[in-house]
Amino acid sequence: MSNISLIIEERPHDIGNFMVGRLLPFRGKRTVGPFIFLDHMGPACMSEYQNIDIPPHPHIGLSTLTYLFEGSIMHRDSLGVEMEIKPGQVNWMTAGKGIVHSERTPDYLRTSDKMLHGLQIWVAMPKDLETMEPSFYHASENEIPAWENDGVSYKLIAGTAFGHESPVPVYSKLFLLELKSTAEKTIKIGHELFGEVAIYILEGSIENEGISYEPKRILVAKQDELCEFTLKENSTIYIFGGEPFPEERFIYWNFVSSSKEAIEEAKTQWKEQTFPKIPGETEFVPLPT
Template sequence: MSNTKLIIEERAANIGNFMVGRLLPFRQKRMVGPFIFIDHMGPACLSDSENLDIAMHPHIGLSTLTYLFEGAIMHRDSLGTEVEIKPGAVNWMTAGKGVVHTERTPEYLRHSKKMLHGLQIWVALPKADEQCDPSFTHVSADEVPSWEDNNVHFKLIAGKAFGKQSPVPVYSPLYFIEIKSSETKTISIGEHLFGESALYILEGSIKSDGYTYETKQLLVAKDSTLCAFEIEANSTIYIFGGNAFPEERFIEWNFVASDKALIAKAKNDWKADKFPKVINETVRIPLPTPKRFGG
């Protein structure tokens, strides 16, 4: 594929008792535009005794984007937010100078079999906004811009593209696009993209320049404006990217910053229990042994 700079295979990672597929960061590609971290959760069939239970943990310097295909997650944070996210909706939490949250199976599902499948994404903040006040926005599924073109279904989950704008309050020029097709179609959308760009295949496959790319592959483009491919029938893909930052970003545990001193302070503050609390939550995830994501 002449426009493919890098092909990243989804790698297994473990978050507690839940397996995810890690896409970013990768040793040869730490970010795509402002996108710095992407996990593919599931699909997982949880028994009546298995639940998602991610206790209190902190973030700085980023916005989290949670987008589900199946299942439900109850989000609670130190801002006082308590929101259940369901398929097609968007949870957008901006950590800024510091926020704490939990992610759990909703109470009404905890004693029954359930599915969980979705994407967890971190978007780094511009340097001027890294220490902004934290905030939270929930965008319902019917608020996400969606349209059809030549029997191909598009959703603009976040950012700007195709002359449309998602209501998700992003901090820098970016796009996160879902494309689904029940038929084999040729798609050329490079004129709508900018900056760095990557394509993730959730289901099905695509073809370009005689090559076939399949499920769980992430393709990083050399030039986003040359994005053209054939999507196979019954395929779902995600295209994301945007303008890269002029400064390097560092990532350690749940912290992202352009200055390592901000990460060091966040680590010390978490160990000293100086971050804000989540109401009705008592369990904190301890700071792990130093380890950087990726590779």
């Protein structure tokens, strides 16, 4: 009997001047552990006149995780952080009580052809930390734990798993793992993971109980024991999840909270432009109507 309870396919979503594949939230599964949002960006080949320009916009009650496979994004925020993220690196921004950031193509790439491909993820915060002070953390590629087991390459992008711990400062029990293999391999995970578990297939395919699953979809496990599955040749997958929170999380636009009142307050603050400002930025994304 298969341990797959739900299959979620990417749905196209316009985030301004860029189309992404939205995976979470999904009507049949709002969250996987504390993971509340997952977008697959690209792969997109952009010409010299096409650039990513997402003006200043606010967040509350979550941490954002950006992980790129190709390309580059310049992050600027209301803490004064200006950080370019490149492939294999992690940008982890904790909104807490409120932060504003922008995401743009770096200046040196704006007049040349370029690629962009990666993941944008939101992680909900524990109720008692939802209004903490905002913060930002950048992890270089060589800081991310990486190892090989039976010909399969592993990276622990965030959280804890298999006796490893990522330096990314998460606030609850979670994991985000990358698995790559050039040859067909049997993956046996068993009870190594915890809470809710899902697999995102980026490229290649996996086989479980005689059924083959193709890219650009999430497979949600019925229980944390994934048992075993076959990772087909030239495949890359992401296993993510963790302990779910006891309280429901509400989402409106870029705001996540266990309190509807907190979201209403954030909406008012953004309308009145009382959120902190990004140094040197004057544009902003209006509140959706």
